[in-house]
Amino acid sequence: xxxxxxxxxxxxxxxxxxxxxxxxxxxxxxxxxxxxxxxxxxxxxxxxxxxxxxxxxxxxxxxxxxxxxxxxxxxxxxxxxxxxxxxxxxxxxxxxxxxxxxxxxxxxxxxxxxxxxxxxxxxxxxxxxxxxxxxxxxxxxxxxxxxxxxxxxxxxxxxxxxxxxxxxxxxxxxxxxxxxxxxxxxxxxxxxxxxxxxxxxxxxxxxxxxxxxxxxxxxxxxxxxxxxxxxxxxxxxxxxxxxxxxxxxxxxxxxxxxxxxxxxxxxxxxxxxxxxxxxxxxxxxxxxxxxxxxxxxxxxxxxxxxxxxxxxxxxxxxxxxxxxxxxxxxxxxxxxxxxxxxxxxxxxxxxxxxxxxxxxxxxxxxxxxxxxxxxxxxxxxxxxxxxxxxxxxxxxxxxxxxxxxxxxxxxxxxxxxxxxxxxxxxxxxxxxxxxxxxxxxxxxxxxxxxxxxxxxxxxxxxxxxxxxxxxxxxxxxxxxxxxxxxxxxxxxxxxxxxxxxxxxxxxxxxxxxxxxxxxxxxxxxxxxxxxxxxxxxxxxxxxxxxxxxxxxxxxxxxxxxxxxxxxxxxxxxxxxxxxxxxxxxxxxxxxxxxxxxxxxxxxxxxxxxxxxxxxxxxxxxxxxxxxxxxxxxxxxxxxxxxxxxxxxxxxxxxxxxxxxxxxxxxxxxxxxxxxxxxxxxxxxxxxxxxxxxxxxxxxxxxxxxxxxxxxxxxxxxxxxxxxxxxxxxxxxxxxxxxxxxxxxxxxxxxxxxxxxxxxxxxxxxxxxxxxxxxxxxxxxxxxxxxxxxxxxxxxxxxxxxxxxxxxxxxxxxxxxxxxxxxxxxxxxxxxxxxxxxxxxxxxxxxxxxxxxxxxxxxxxxxxxxxxxxxxxxx
Ligand SMILES: Cc1cc2nc3c(=O)[nH]c(=O)nc-3n(C[C@H](O)[C@H](O)[C@H](O)COP(=O)(O)OP(=O)(O)OC[C@H]3O[C@@H](n4cnc5c(N)ncnc54)[C@H](O)[C@@H]3O)c2cc1C
Numbered sequence: 001x002x003x004x005x006x007x008x009x010x011x012x013x014x015x016x017x018x019x020x021x022x023x024x025x026x027x028x029x030x031x032x033x034x035x036x037x038x039x040x041x042x043x044x045x046x047x048x049x050x051x052x053x054x055x056x057x058x059x060x061x062x063x064x065x066x067x068x069x070x071x072x073x074x075x076x077x078x079x080x081x082x083x084x085x086x087x088x089x090x091x092x093x094x095x096x097x098x099x100x101x102x103x104x105x106x107x108x109x110x111x112x113x114x115x116x117x118x119x120x121x122x123x124x125x126x127x128x129x130x131x132x133x134x135x136x137x138x139x140x141x142x143x144x145x146x147x148x149x150x151x152x153x154x155x156x157x158x159x160x161x162x163x164x165x166x167x168x169x170x171x172x173x174x175x176x177x178x179x180x181x182x183x184x185x186x187x188x189x190x191x192x193x194x195x196x197x198x199x200x201x202x203x204x205x206x207x208x209x210x211x212x213x214x215x216x217x218x219x220x221x222x223x224x225x226x227x228x229x230x231x232x233x234x235x236x237x238x239x240x241x242x243x244x245x246x247x248x249x250x251x252x253x254x255x256x257x258x259x260x261x262x263x264x265x266x267x268x269x270x271x272x273x274x275x276x277x278x279x280x281x282x283x284x285x286x287x288x289x290x291x292x293x294x295x296x297x298x299x300x301x302x303x304x305x306x307x308x309x310x311x312x313x314x315x316x317x318x319x320x321x322x323x324x325x326x327x328x329x330x331x332x333x334x335x336x337x338x339x340x341x342x343x344x345x346x347x348x349x350x351x352x353x354x355x356x357x358x359x360x361x362x363x364x365x366x367x368x369x370x371x372x373x374x375x376x377x378x379x380x381x382x383x384x385x386x387x388x389x390x391x392x393x394x395x396x397x398x399x400x401x402x403x404x405x406x407x408x409x410x411x412x413x414x415x416x417x418x419x420x421x422x423x424x425x426x427x428x429x430x431x432x433x434x435x436x437x438x439x440x441x442x443x444x445x446x447x448x449x450x451x452x453x454x455x456x457x458x459x460x461x462x463x464x465x466x467x468x469x470x471x472x473x474x475x476x477x478x479x480x481x482x483x484x485x486x487x488x489x490x491x492x493x494x495x496x497x498x499x500x501x502x503x504x505x506x507x508x509x510x511x512x513x514x515x516x517x518x519x520x521x522x523x524x525x526x527x528x529x530x531x532x533x534x535x536x537x538x539x540x541x542x543x544x545x546x547x548x549x550x551x552x553x554x555x556x557x558x559x560x561x562x563x564x565x566x567x568x569x570x571x572x573x574x575x576x577x578x579x580x581x582x583x584x585x586x587x588x589x590x591x592x593x594x595x596x597x598x599x600x601x602x603x604x605x606x607x608x609x610x611x612x613x614x615x616x617x618x619x620x621x622x623x624x625x626x627x628x629x630x631x632x633x634x635x636x637x638x639x640x641x642x643x644x645x646x647x648x649x650x651x652x653x654x655x656x657x658x659x660x661x662x663x664x665x666x667x668x669x670x671x672x673x674x675x676x677x678x679x680x681x682x683x684x685x686x687x688x689x690x691x692x693x694x695x696x697x698x699x700x701x702x703x704x705x706x707x708x709x710x711x712x713x714x715x716x717x718x719x720x721x722x723x724x725x726x727x728x729x730x731x732x733x734x735x736x737x738x739x740x741x742x743x744x745x746x747x748x749x750x751x752x753x754x755x756x757x758x759x760x761x762x763x764x765x766x767x768x769x770x771x772x773x774x775x776x777x778x779x780x781x782x783x784x785x786x787x788x789x790x791x792x793x794x795x796x797x798x799x800x801x802x803x804x805x806x807x808x809x810x811x812x813x814x815x816x817x818x819x820x821x822x823x824x825x826x827x828x829x830x831x832x833x834x835x836x837x838x839x840x841x842x843x844x845x846x847x848x849x850x851x852x853x854x855x856x857x858x859x860x861x862x863x864x865x866x867x868x869x870x871x872x873x874x
Contacts, residue, residue, distance in 0.1 A: 011037045013139040013456075014127050016113045016394070018103075019047015021143035021429040021445045023094065024070065027101050028453035029139075032460075037135055038107040039127075045098045045107065047145055049091040053171035054191060054381075055198035057087035060219065060280060060335040061440045064228040065250045067093070069240040070446055074100060084221045084335070108133075115395040116140055118424060123465045123538075125425065138465070139456060142391055143429040146437050149389030151382050151502060155186075157360035164377040168195060169384065178202040181376040184366055186358075188214055192381035193334040197342045199379065204347060207373060209366065211353045212331070212494075213323040215304050219335035220278030244447065247515040249440030252281050259287035259296025261591075271303045284329050291329055291488050292839060301328040311340040318343075320352040330493035332437070386496045387432045387510040388412050398423035399468075411499075411508035415469035415477050415533055416523055416549075418448065424466040427452045432510045433481050437497070439516045447516070451523050458527075465538035473533025476548040483826060484554045485509035487839040514554055522549050552798060553826035553840040560753065560828070572762035576637050576668055583638050591836040593646035594653045595619070601641070604685045606665070607677045614641040616652035616659040617694060623658070626728070626856040627695035629686050629715075630661045633706030633833070635736075635763030636675050637667050644705065646835035651703070654849035657856070658695055659703075660686050664711065672768035676777045679704075679711035680718040687725035701729040701789075701855045705833050706755075706801075707763065709735025713780040713808070720787050727789040729855025731848065734796050734829050735805055738781040739764060739773035743803035750800045755829035757800060781808050785815035792820045792851035794844070799829040820851045 012034035015022045022038050023045060029036045042050040059066045063080035077100075078093060085093075098104055112130040119126055125140040150169040166176055168191040183203040185192055188210045200206045231239050231251075242251035257270060267287075274282040283304075289296040305322045312318035321340060323331075342348055356368045365375040385392075388408065396404035402422045407413065414420045417434025418427055429448045430436035436444055459467055485491050491498065491509050499505035512519055526532050526549050535544040552560075571579045597619035603610040618625060628651065632644035641663050652659045664678035683702055690697045704712030709732040716730045741750075741757060750757035768778045776783025781804060791812050795805035809821040824832050824844045832841045832848075 008134055009037070010124075010136045011035045012137065013037075013141060014039070014113075014125065014135060014137040015141045015143050016040075017047060017143035017145055017148070017390075017429075018042065018045045018098075018107050018109070019049070019143065019145055019148075020068070020094070020442055021145070021449065022047070022107075022141075023098055023101075023103055024068065024446060024449045025141055025143050025429065025452065026103050026106055027070075028449055029456065030106070032453060032457055034139075034456070036106050037137070038103075039111045039113050039129060040107060040109055041112040043109050044095070045104070046091045046094045048147060049087055049094060051148070051171070052169055052191065053087055053173065053175070054166075054168040054195045054379075055176075056194035056196075056337075057168075057171075057191070058084045058194060058219075058221075059090060060084060060190065061250065061442075062225060062228065062279065064224050064232060065243060065440050066090075066442050068097065068442060068446065069243070071097075071100075072236065075236065080224055082221055083224050084219055113394050115397075116426070117397045118399055118426075120399060123424070139425045139427065141427045141429065141452065142394075142431070144390035144394075146387045146390075146430055146441075147384040149385045149393055150380075151385055153186075153380050153382060154503060155358055155361055157362060160363050161361050161365070161375075161378055162363045163365075163375055166377065166379045168192070168379065168381045176377070178377060180204045182365075182374060183207070183377045183379060184209060184373065184375045185379045185381055187381035187383065188212070189381060189383050190332060190334045191383075193336045193339045195379070195381065197336070197338045200342045200345055200348050206342075206345075206348045207351060207366075207375070208343075208348070209351050209353055209358065210320070212325065213321050214331060214334055215301070215323050215328050216334035216336045216339055217275060217283050217304065217307075218278050219337050220276070221337060243440070243443055244520065245517045247517055248281050248284075248438070249435070249443030249516045250281050252285060254288065255285060256288050258289045258293075259299045260289065260293060262287065267299055268303075271300065275303075275307070278335065280333060280335065283333065291490075294327065294489065297327045297329070297489060304328065308340055313344045317350050320350055320355075326493040326495070327489040330488075330490045330497075331495040332497070383496055383501055385502050385505070386499075387437065388499075388505075389502075391428060391431065396423065396426070398426070409506070411506040412510065413474055413478050415474040416519075416526065417512060418451065418523075419467070419469050419534075421469045421471050421474045424468040427455075433477060434512050435514075435516045435519050436511045438511045438513055443516060447520055447523070451527075454527065455531075458531075459536060459538070462536070463539045464536040464541070464543070467531070467534055467536045469533055470535055470544065470546045472546055473548060476551060477533075479825075480514075480550045480554075481512050482509065483840060484512060484514040486843075487553075487555050488513055518554075525549055551826055552828075553831065553838070555838050555840050556798075556826060556828055556831040559831070559834070559838060563754070564752075570756070570758065571638075572756075572758045576666075576766060580638055583634070583643065587643055590646060593649045593835060596649050596652045599649075604662070604682060604689075607681045608670075608674075609665070611665075611678055611682060612641060612663045613682070614645070614648070614661045615693060616648050616661070618652050618656045618658070621656060623694040624691070624696045625656060625658045625694060626699035626701065627658045627660060627686060627690055627693060628655070628701045628703050628731070628852065629683050629712075630659050631664065631679055631682075631702075631704035631708030631711050632661065633704070633708045633734075634666075635759070636672075636707045636710075636767040637763055639666075639708075644708070644833070647705065647833045650835045650845055651849060651852065654846065655853045657701075657852065658693060660693065667767040671766075672772050673775070673777045675707070675711050675767070676714040676718070679715040680722075683715045683719060683727070684725060698726060699728055699856050700725065701731065701852060702727055703731035703733070703852065704735065705733040706829065707736055707767075709733055710737060710778075710780065713737060714777050714783075716788050717776060717780055717783045729790045729792065729852070730788070731792045731794075731852050731855075732805070732808070733794040733832065733848065734799050734801055735793070735808070736760075736763075736801055737808040738779045738804040739768070740779075740804070741800070743807075745802035745804075746800045748800075749798045749802070749828070753798050753800075753828040755800060760800060781811065785811040785817070788812055788815070788817050790818035790820075790855060792822065792848065792855075794822045794824060794832065794848060796824040796827040796829055796832060798827065801829060820854075822847050822851065
């Protein structure tokens with residue numbers, strides 16, 4: 001230990017914060033026999049509920065759920081008076097918990113932790129407070145709150161105002177009386193929306209300054225929901241278990257109704273039910289797709305706007321109160337009691353800062369470009385530096401003096417939102433990268449505290465002194481958090497979830513949106529895999545289990561889960577006819593594919609029989625266009641013009657090229673080399689008929705997915721060997737290029753991801769005799785890679801065929817071809833092509849389309865819009 005330090009006291013653990021998190025953490029660590037010190041800047045326990053004493057402050061998760069569940073006796077002893085309890089009642093509850101478990105004796109109030117430094121020699125943290133105290137600890141736990149650092153009033157002249165100033169998040173304990181006063185409220189987030197109706201009852205004049213209108217629905221407060229109380233009384237443990245394994249931390253039956261396909265009657269009925277229920281998770285779950293599909297989201301958003309318009313009498317005020325710059329749910333929606341109706345009172349006025357911005361605050365009031373307002377009091381309801389504010393407010397230095405603020409300057413980086421590399425034994429409760437503010441926080445808090453307690457217990461039992469995430473585990477978790485957010489509409493909003501409310505804060509989506517249940521599973525899996533992604537050291541031991549806990553794209557994992565649940569027979573156990581019927585049945589359930597200018601079916605001559613084709617012509621620009629001859633997937637056995645129709649439409653719409661999808665002969669009726677011969681013949685025919693097909697002569701590319709990629713690659717080799725036609729480029733999406741099935745990607749991904757080793761074997765058996773499987777027309781990787789057209793090769797991380805695709809890309813590159821290799825991270829063999837189903841495939845297909853467009857001399861890529869990708873609104 002550093003000898004020069006003034007050692008006052010040593011603890012096993014120091015906890016910052018005595019709110020829901022800190023209190024339970026203290027209890028759990030005490031149970032483990034640890035010595036613990038808790039510091040809180042507040043004068044008592046409560047955290048959020050100590051500070052936020054503004055009129056109308058309440059929880060907006062029902063009290064049946066917004067409470068601890070770790071102590072069944074406590075649950076029996078405490079009865080909530082309302083569905084949504086007031087701040088004083090929640091504070092009383094937390095005081096009751098603190099007394100019941102005699103927690104106060106280890107808490108030092110009115111004390112702010114100012115710095116924390118890791119001492120490498122001592123393997124301990126040195127903690128300093130604003131009271132000059134310094135303590136040492138093995139474990140440093142930041143239970144400092146996600147919404148505990150108020151945003152400063154960054155308005156010109158804010159300090160000049162001579163009247164009363166209030167911040168909702170630091171409300172005076174003696175309260176405030178606005179009777180007869182002219183009051184300004186700046187901010188219309190949750191706190192503003194809660195306090196405005198109550199302040200309006202006292203003030204003689206109330207002026208609300210609104211920067212962004214927010215969605216809010218009536219809370220319908222009253223007694224706790226009877227159905228929930230009944231479930232709790234029947235089987236409390238089962239109810240709590242269901243909450244822990246739910247998406248948001250409340251047991252809610254998820255719907256599978258899609259907004260875009262539901263009838264108008266169903267839409268209305270579902271919306272009305274959620275509106276009447278007055279609960280956040282109900283209105284956020286009207287449709288299964290409202291969080292990811294703009295069209296579905298618009299349906300809910302517009303219905304809420306209808307309600308706002310009918311509640312507010314003045315049409316211009318109503319319109320100003322209607323949120324239109326963000327999708328519903330991408331900013332935290334609010335629950336209110338008479339909020340919108342308050343604007344019908346004659347002494348209440350709304351000032352829309354988008355049309356009338358504040359220029360400065362004066363001694364007497366607030367000046368906008370058009371008006372000067374005089375006030376007796378200004379109330380700031382301007383929100384928080386969310387999720388990272390309290391963590392960054394402490395001067396934290398980890399290994400080698402690494403500063404947390406510096407490490408996180410580009411945005412926070414954590415493993416599971418629990419720890420961050422370079423800061424051993426520093427735990428965060430509901431840190432960035434965990435579900436936290438997107439969930440019922442009491443459930444998330446208990447889960448984090450339990451995980452940390454379990455981790456500390458395991459370390460002590462195994463004799464480890466330090467734990468820290470690996471760089472790989474942390475960066476992969478960050479990628480997973482971003483992947484989860486990217487498939488939703490959330491990143492399109494300028495929200496505090498994105499850090500957008502704090503000037504200069506990096507724009508990253510801070511919480512984990514994959515769900516409380518998925519998150520809990522990931523945390524549990526980390527432990528069951530021997531603390532995967534962590535390095536633990538102590539007593540001469542150094543154990544590092546480096547690795548990645550979640551690498552698959554979240555929507556791909558979801559679809560796999562749904563498919564597994566359908567209990568379909570494995571394809572390889574079926575006859576070819578039955579397998580085709582099963583595939584056709586699946587195809588029929590797909591969502592609508594993107595629109596293109598024109599779709600026509602025709603036939604072209606094949607080597608033995610006519611080959612059906614489908615031609616996709618782009619809506620714009622006007623032709624002629626480059627042409628792409630496309631071959632569908634299906635292991636040479638399955639598939640047809642319908643099976644890959646959405647992908648062909650997508651390629652056509654994104655590139656502005658004509659796509660000619662060709663249906664070749666299938667095995668086992670027509671075995672090798674029938675498919676390859678058909679492919680080459682089709683390329684020759686399209687080349688010869690380019691003009692009549694609306695194409696530009698000489699601008700011809702080939703493309704294919706899976707077995708279609710196989711015959712596309714073969715067609716290129718055959719064209720080379722035959723001296724034509726000239727092919728501008730080959731797009732091979734997850735192609736079969738070899739018959740060898742022993743590459744590592746087969747071992748890694750040969751089971752469970754739709755295309756399995758067994759299925760691939762079935763395909764080969766149907767297609768080609770073992771003696772033919774080394775023929776380059778079956779396995780193009782075995783052919784000469786020389787003089788082949790430029791290639792775009794797409795490989796998927798979780799595809800058995802990945803490594804042969806990689807090998808083909810390398811072989812072509814080594815032979816001098818121009819190769820663009822797109823590695824689809826977290827995707828399977830099928831997922832990139834699942835247009836309209838797998839949202840995370842869209843950015844990959846955007847890259848594919850660009851590569852395809854780049855094969856041709858003139859720029860042809862059409863802008864990618866609307867249905868093809870999420871676009872921001874505003
Ligand atoms: C008005 C409001 C309403 C909310 N309603 C809900 C709801 O209905 N449902 C829900 O799930 N969530 C709600 N939340 C989120 C709420 O913050 C959490 O539910 C929960 O109370 C967080 O508990 P916590 O202990 O993690 O953090 P907090 O309650 O924020 O406690 C953190 C404590 O740490 C202390 N602290 C921070 N930094 C330091 C330091 N450096 N030194 C010393 N002390 C420090 C703070 O003083 C604070 O007391 C609400 C938040 C607000 C602001």
